[in-house]
Amino acid sequence: MIAYLTAILTLVGVRALLTLGLNVQWGLTGLVNLGVVAFFAVGAYTSALLAVGGVSLLLAWPAGVALAAAAGAALAVVALRLREDYLAIVTLGFAEVLRLFLLNEAWLTRGANGVTGIPRPLHAWFTGRYDLFYLILVLAAVGLAYAALERVRRSPFGRVLRAIREDEVVAAVAGKPVFRFKVQAFAIGAGVAGLAGVLFAHYLAYVEPNMFLPQESLYVWLALILGGSGNNRGALLGSLVFLGLLEGSRFAKDVIPFLTGVRLAAAQQILVGVVLVAMMIRRPEGLLPENPGSE
Amino acid sequence: MPPLAQYVFNGIVTGGILALPAVAFSLLWRLLRFPNFAVSTYLTVGAYAALVLNASAHAPLELAWLGALAATGAVALAVDRIAFRPMRDRRPFSLAIASIGVAFVLENIVRFAWGNDFRAYDVPVTRAASVAGLRIGRDQLLILGAAVVLMVLAQAFLLRTRLGIAMRATADNPLLAAVKGVPTDRVIAVATFGGGALAGGAGVFLGLDASIDPLMGGGLIISVFAAAILGGIGSAPGALAGAMIVGVVEEAGTLLVPPTYKSAIGFVIILAVLLVRPSGLAGSRS
Numbered sequence: 001m002i003a004y005l006t007a008i009l010t011l012v013g014v015r016a017l018l019t020l021g022l023n024v025q026w027g028l029t030g031l032v033n034l035g036v037v038a039f040f041a042v043g044a045y046t047s048a049l050l051a052v053g054g055v056s057l058l059l060a061w062p063a064g065v066a067l068a069a070a071a072g073a074a075l076a077v078v079a080l081r082l083r084e085d086y087l088a089i090v091t092l093g094f095a096e097v098l099r100l101f102l103l104n105e106a107w108l109t110r111g112a113n114g115v116t117g118i119p120r121p122l123h124a125w126f127t128g129r130y131d132l133f134y135l136i137l138v139l140a141a142v143g144l145a146y147a148a149l150e151r152v153r154r155s156p157f158g159r160v161l162r163a164i165r166e167d168e169v170v171a172a173v174a175g176k177p178v179f180r181f182k183v184q185a186f187a188i189g190a191g192v193a194g195l196a197g198v199l200f201a202h203y204l205a206y207v208e209p210n211m212f213l214p215q216e217s218l219y220v221w222l223a224l225i226l227g228g229s230g231n232n233r234g235a236l237l238g239s240l241v242f243l244g245l246l247e248g249s250r251f252a253k254d255v256i257p258f259l260t261g262v263r264l265a266a267a268q269q270i271l272v273g274v275v276l277v278a279m280m281i282r283r284p285e286g287l288l289p290e291n292p293g294s295e
Numbered sequence: 296m297p298p299l300a301q302y303v304f305n306g307i308v309t310g311g312i313l314a315l316p317a318v319a320f321s322l323l324w325r326l327l328r329f330p331n332f333a334v335s336t337y338l339t340v341g342a343y344a345a346l347v348l349n350a351s352a353h354a355p356l357e358l359a360w361l362g363a364l365a366a367t368g369a370v371a372l373a374v375d376r377i378a379f380r381p382m383r384d385r386r387p388f389s390l391a392i393a394s395i396g397v398a399f400v401l402e403n404i405v406r407f408a409w410g411n412d413f414r415a416y417d418v419p420v421t422r423a424a425s426v427a428g429l430r431i432g433r434d435q436l437l438i439l440g441a442a443v444v445l446m447v448l449a450q451a452f453l454l455r456t457r458l459g460i461a462m463r464a465t466a467d468n469p470l471l472a473a474v475k476g477v478p479t480d481r482v483i484a485v486a487t488f489g490g491g492a493l494a495g496g497a498g499v500f501l502g503l504d505a506s507i508d509p510l511m512g513g514g515l516i517i518s519v520f521a522a523a524i525l526g527g528i529g530s531a532p533g534a535l536a537g538a539m540i541v542g543v544v545e546e547a548g549t550l551l552v553p554p555t556y557k558s559a560i561g562f563v564i565i566l567a568v569l570l571v572r573p574s575g576l577a578g579s580r581s
Contacts, residue, residue, distance in 0.1 A: 032388045034395060078569055085330050086569060088391050089524070092332075093517045093562035104555050218399055221392060266407035273400035280393050281381045 006131045008243065013138035014200045016239040019223045020145050020232060021192030027229035027290075028158060029185040030165035031076070032088040035095030037216040039190040042068040043197025044207050045102065045109060048118045051202070057121050061198050068194020069187045076186035080179060087186075095214060102209040114208025118201055138199050142236070145192055149232050152188070161185050162230075215269065219246075222276045228286025237288055245275070301429055302547040308435045308504065310522075310542025311442035313515065315497035317522035317534040318449060319490030325466040325529030326486050327383075329390035333374060334494050335519045336398040338512030341367040341495025342502040343405050350417045359416075360499045367495020368488040370401070375487045398513060406509040414507040416499075438500040445493060450531050452489075462486055466529060514558070518545065521561040524568050527575025536576055540564075 018036055025031045047064030051057055071094075079090040102109045109115070126133040152158045160181055163171040172178045201207045219242065227238020249268050279286070320334040344366035348359035378397050382390055423432040453459040458481075464472040465482050473479050494512075501511055522541045526533030541564060548560045568575060 026388075030386065030388065032391060034392075078566060081569075081573075084388065085324075085391070086524075088330060088332075088388065089517075089520045089565060090569070093520070093558075093565055096517060097559045097562045100556055100559055104553060215399070218395060221395075225392075262410050263407055266403040269403040270400050270407065273396045273403065276396040277378050277393050277400070280389060280396070281378065284385070284389070 003131065006135050008247065010131070010135045010138050010203055012239055012243050013135070013142045014196045014203070015220070015223060015243065016142050016236050017145055017196035017199070018193050018220045019227070019235040019239045020142075020149055021189040021196070022220050022224050023189075023229060023232060023235045024149060024152070024161075024192065025186055025189035027224060027231065027235070028153060028161040028165060029182060031080075031084065031182060031186055031189075033091045033186070033189065034088050034217055035091035035093075035098075036193055036220045037212045037214065038091070038095035038098045039068040039072055039193035040197040040200070040216070041095075041098055041102065041212040042071050042190075043194030044201035044212075045115070045197075046194075047198040048115045048201040048207050049109070051119050052115055052117060057119065057202070061202075064198040064201075065191050065194045068197065069191030072190025072193075073183055073187035076183045080182050080186075092214075095212075095217060099209055099212055099214075102212070109209075112209060114206055115201075116206050118205045118207070120202055120205055134203055138203070141195065141199060145195065146232055146236065149192070153232060157181075157184075165230075215272075218272065218276070222272055222279075225276060225279050225284075225286055228288040228290060230290035231286070231288055234286050234288040234290070238286065241287070245271070297430070298428060299547065299550070302550065303543055304429055304431065305435075306543030306546030307539060308439050308542070309546060310539035311439045312497050312500045312504065313518055313522050313542055314442055314446055314535045314538035315500075316494040316512075316515070316519045317526065317538045318446065318531050319493045320519055321523040321526065321528055321534045322453075322462075322466070322531065323486060323490050324523070326462065326483065327379070327390070329387040329394070330520070331379075332391065332394040332516065333371075333398040333401065334490065335512045335516040336401045337367050337371055337491050337494035338498030338501055338515065339405055339509060340370050340401055340491075340512070341498030342507045342511060343409065343498075344495065345499040345502065346409075346414060346416065346507055350414070353417070356416055356418050356499075356503070360496060363495045363499050364492040367498070368492035371491025371494075372484060372488050374401075375483070398516075402509050402513050409509070411509060414502075416503060416507075418503070434503050438504060442497070442500065445496065446531070446535050449489070449493065453531060458482065458485055517558045517561040517565070518542075521564040521568075524565055525575055530575070533576050 018040060022033060022036055025033045043064040046067045047060045050060035050063055075090055075094055076087065079087040103112055105111070120130070120134070122133070123130060160171060160176050163174070163176070164178055164181055168178050223238035223242040224235055225238070226241050227236065228234025246268065249271055316334050316338060320331060323331050323334065341363040345356065345359040345363035348354040348362045349356050354362070374397050378393055379390060382393060421433045423430040453463060461472065461477045462482050462485070464475070465477055465479055469479065498512055505511070518541055522538035523534050524537070525540060526535070526537030541561060544564065545557050545560045549557065552560070
């Protein structure tokens with residue numbers, strides 16, 4: 001039971017980072033990222049491949065974060081020069097193409113077999129209690145990311161992001177370089193998703209392309225919308241509630257007969273989609289509303 | 296190895312199929328001002344609606360096709376009423392995200408009901424004719440012919456009928472159109488039903504040309520967008536031309552890159568259009 005709880009909480013932590021990253025992009029700035037999973041994958045694979053190749057984790061981890069942020073910046077530059085609608089499509093397409101790349105370019109990514117034997121940091125020091133150590137490591141990362149993003153949100157930079165979200169013409173008239181702010185916000189969000197990928201890869205010690213399916217991006221969206229977008233506390237709460245939803249619905253198969261295998265998975269996905277759309281219609285502010293008054 | 300011309304021909308047939316959802320997607324985007332990601336999943340809905348009529352109720356495929364048009368149009372209309380209409384006044388990107396959620400729900404309802412197996416229509420197997428070294432299937436010609444006829448009808452509707460003109464007016468300037476007495480809700484309902492029907496019909500073609508499975512429509516999402524963006528958002532003839540080009544480039548591209556990268560080709564087309572000619576082939580304004 002302790003082992004199960006430790007594992008679940010570690011995954012909640014990883015998901016919380018993804019949600020915090022999306023919150024910078026969508027919650028604060030109003031930028032659509034439908035390929036959250038791609039930046040997650042860039043972080044995971046970059047760090048995993050470097051580490052397996054013998055590079056120190058002290059270099060591999062920052063490299064994973066940096067490459068994810070750079071990929072985010074590059075996509076944002078291409079898509080945002082025009083209309084923001086295109087960002088949705090470009091990020092969605094990027095996630096799909098990246099997955100194909102991971103599957104097919106076995107010379108670099110080891111293809112469908114995935115990357116095995118990813119080193120776990122300080123493994124020799126914490127034998128027996130390693131999972132607990134890693135949970136604390138992940139929670140510390142979440143705490144740091146939360147504190148840093150709260151600072152960002154309250155800073156003048158964060159206020160500009162929210163101004164852009166509300167009305168970018170007004171922000172531009174006020175002399176703010178809207179395009180640059182948007183690209184920066186998008187890169188920060190992608191970098192945080194990359195950090196989630198790094199922690200994920202070195203936790204499982206194994207990554208493969210099918211861990212990065214398109215629905216993962218939708219899960220992050222649901223967590224953010226559930227918790228309340230624009231709001232870092234909401235992002236944390238949403239990740240926790242989402243995992244409860246997913247884990248809870250797993251027990252449905254014990255209650256409802258005929259609900260096995262493909263059907264159970266499909267029912268779970270239907271639930272995710274319905275809750276997402278219902279929340280967006282009925283309670284777009286989420287469980288914890290943004291409340292811009294509390295500066 | 297078949298000649299290049301074979302790839303081009305296959306690509307034109309694929310393009311004909313892609314053209315229908317691309318037009319629907321493009322016009323709905325222009326009219327409702329958000330990219331509706333559920334449009335490509337309407338292909339799946341149409342394909343399975345026809346499968347029920349054809350394989351389970353033993354209707355001939357022509358009749359099943361008409362049934363699929365009506366069923367998918369109705370589904371699109373229901374989706375609009377339930378999910379999109381309550382959110383009309385929100386930021387357009389909220390609607391785009393809701394549409395991803397809708398696509399996800401529809402795809403998984405299909406998966407829940409029919410599983411992940413590949414299926415096929417109950418139609419007599421015909422032998423492909425050989426014309427000048429090309430293998431040309433009867434079904435392929437039928438699909439291409441029907442797709443072109445549908446496109447011509449859609450264009451005629453937009454240009455010649457009162458409702459079509461009202462639709463274009465609303466797409467250009469919704470406020471002005473409403474002031475001038477255009478019934479906005481009716482225009483949106485007709486466009487939604489029509490767009491859904493076009494995509495659903497294309498789904499039956501796709502099921503006939505390839506196979507039927509829950510991912511068939513959603514898997515085309517990038518190609519459909521590539522076609523619509525290449526054609527210029529809001530332009531029906533543009534979307535047709537864009538779809539033909541995307542279809543041919545995707546098929547012929549498999550000579551250069553592994554077929555597994557087919558949807559990557561669509562993505563490269565999207566990036567190229569955004570970088571080189573953002574307004575698309577037909578568009579000038581944005």
